[in-house]
Amino acid sequence: MKKMTEARREAILAAAKTLFEEVGFEQATMSELTARQGGSKATLYRYFNSKEALFQELLQRSAREHSGAMFAMLHPCGGSGNELPPDAMEALALLNPEQDVTSTLKVFAERGLKTFQSLRRIATRRILIAAASNAEVGTQFYEHGPRRGMQMLARYFEGVMNAGQLRRADPWVAACHFRALVESEVDEPGLFNARPDLTDEQIHATVARAVDIFMRAYGPA
Template sequence: MKKRSEAKREAIIEEAARAFRESGFDRTSMSDICARVGGSKATIYNYFASKEELFAEVVMRSTEASFQAAHHAITVSPADIGGSLRQFGERFLAFLYSPEVQATRHMAIAQSRHSAVGRLLYEHGVTRSHALVSGFLERAMEGGALKKGDPAVATLHLVSLLESELLDRFLYQLPGEVTAKEIEEATGRAVDVFMAAYGSAGGTKES
């Protein structure tokens, strides 16, 4: 029975993903998804409380591998704090400024005033990312690689610095791809500023 339930849940997610890709969030209804999956809407609501919750699951599934790859650099011991932050920053920005994630972020911002999509994606994505970064920075502070401080605040500073040169382009949806060279250079400058504020004179080396 459990296997059948899991299979049904996976089928719902797969069909929902196709529907959202083809018609977008606004033009896709739970009835549309139900018609694709078969059965009643009540069955879908047994697995997902709302279209917003289902959409958030679809997004997280589609970006999980990239999310994990982006955060891999901060799941290891912060022996080389500068190098780790540069590696993380480049992967993180490449993830955030990929076409798929940019489109999802734009949609979440647009929907956040009148649906729960923005909140759900924030909770499942941004909050999770910040927790991973904060844990890394806390370990670096405890190990003397960074000055002692509030790791949650330091995380906000780091993420803001990483996005500082690209955020306006994203918010105003200016045309043009964010290149790997731009990401590398923006990350280097952001980490330099972060280390100038948080770097410990007795800490480990930067790269």
């Protein structure tokens, strides 16, 4: 019975996510969600007492996924790693302050673009941006998602700076610059739904240009 209840809850969340992506948070209604799910509105309200509660759950999940994916790619900077998914292992093995920084950053950035610049992820991001008009919601997502990932990236840069593979600088600023360079060619078109999903060739070329510029700025003297 518990498994059936949990399955029903997950189905509601999946349908709500699709609805929010299609029409936005403001236009979505519990009535429309009930119509898509079947059953009664009373059943829906037994799981979630409001549209806001549904969105809050999806928000928390998205933040965990964001930080978790970033953590998987940056895992050598700290943590046990036993629970990492297979697709994170290659990046995990390379993100080591003792290994070549240029090669490491290319692998990491390519994985990052594939993960965070997919049209599916960007659709979720649009919802979060709209919901961030509520400062509490926006702050919660930022602190538990993007900020945590950037802190892990900054720790990696601190390690390679200590190892003399990059010039000494503020690791947080370096992380911000690196992310901005990697996303600069693709983020805005993706956000405005003005491009298709990136091909492997596009990702490879975009990352090569970004890493080249970054290393010109932060490479050792």
